[in-house]
Amino acid sequence: MKEREVTILAVNFNFKRNFPIGLNILDLDSRLEAINSCKFMEKFIMEGYKKVTMEREFIETRYDGEMDLPKDLISELPSKIMVATTVQYLSQLPEIKRKLSAYDKEVSLFRSMHGQYAGQILGCDNFKISFDADCFLYVGDGEFHPTALLVNEKPVFVYSPLSEKWKKLGRKEREEIELRKKVALMKFHSGDKVGILISVKEGQHLIQGKVAELKKKLEAEGKEVYLFLSNEIKDLENFNFIDCWVNTACPRISEDVRGMINLRDLK
Numbered sequence: 001m002k003e004r005e006v007t008i009l010a011v012n013f014n015f016k017r018n019f020p021i022g023l024n025i026l027d028l029d030s031r032l033e034a035i036n037s038c039k040f041m042e043k044f045i046m047e048g049y050k051k052v053t054m055e056r057e058f059i060e061t062r063y064d065g066e067m068d069l070p071k072d073l074i075s076e077l078p079s080k081i082m083v084a085t086t087v088q089y090l091s092q093l094p095e096i097k098r099k100l101s102a103y104d105k106e107v108s109l110f111r112s113m114h115g116q117y118a119g120q121i122l123g124c125d126n127f128k129i130s131f132d133a134d135c136f137l138y139v140g141d142g143e144f145h146p147t148a149l150l151v152n153e154k155p156v157f158v159y160s161p162l163s164e165k166w167k168k169l170g171r172k173e174r175e176e177i178e179l180r181k182k183v184a185l186m187k188f189h190s191g192d193k194v195g196i197l198i199s200v201k202e203g204q205h206l207i208q209g210k211v212a213e214l215k216k217k218l219e220a221e222g223k224e225v226y227l228f229l230s231n232e233i234k235d236l237e238n239f240n241f242i243d244c245w246v247n248t249a250c251p252r253i254s255e256d257v258r259g260m261i262n263l264r265d266l267k
Helices: 038-051 071-076 087-102 144-152 171-190 211-220 251-255
Strands: 008-011 026-029 032-035 080-085 106-109 135-139 156-160 165-169 193-199 224-230 244-247 260-262
Touching (some): 135 144, 144 156
């Protein structure tokens, strides 16, 4: 197999010995394997994916420290609040609701598309929802989860129980995300070489459409298309010949990588 024939690149994908379907695999180096069939990609993900995944057990951990919402935060909150948090702080929700209600706040709990509990938010919950509230209150660490809520065009108040500090996210942060998306779309339309990212993580493979159809469409437009099949989306800077990335895995990945758009952005 010649290197120029390669159309699928698997980054950090170490299933060579366990492929359920016999294929010629070209070893480019210890971190890169290449496969020369787009049809194999679809067949592997649809038929062989479960044969090579390992068993995993997710153990929930809960924060058992004290939590006291600052009074200056409560005074800034509107009257109707939707509260969201990660699984670590779910046990704190009754006390949060009790304290906010004591200040005549009307409190509802966020409902995740994939989460198990009322009030729980996942990183992939960046979708618009129908709700009767004036703002969100996110209780947790970091900004990855609360920035997902900005798509609803309502203020997002963020309180960290560890630092005991809070901030407000809103229009400025939302516009920054939209600007990065517009720049990535410009790179996509002007670029000649496109890398399409496919994750084999459970729940992410082919979640946004048929990759083979997209590849065919882009090639008809004169673009060179490379398919990257991976368990972990990382180290993309090693492929500096790619002008723009199209992400078909978790849509939040594109927020951390410049020059990347989600497949749904092309529709």
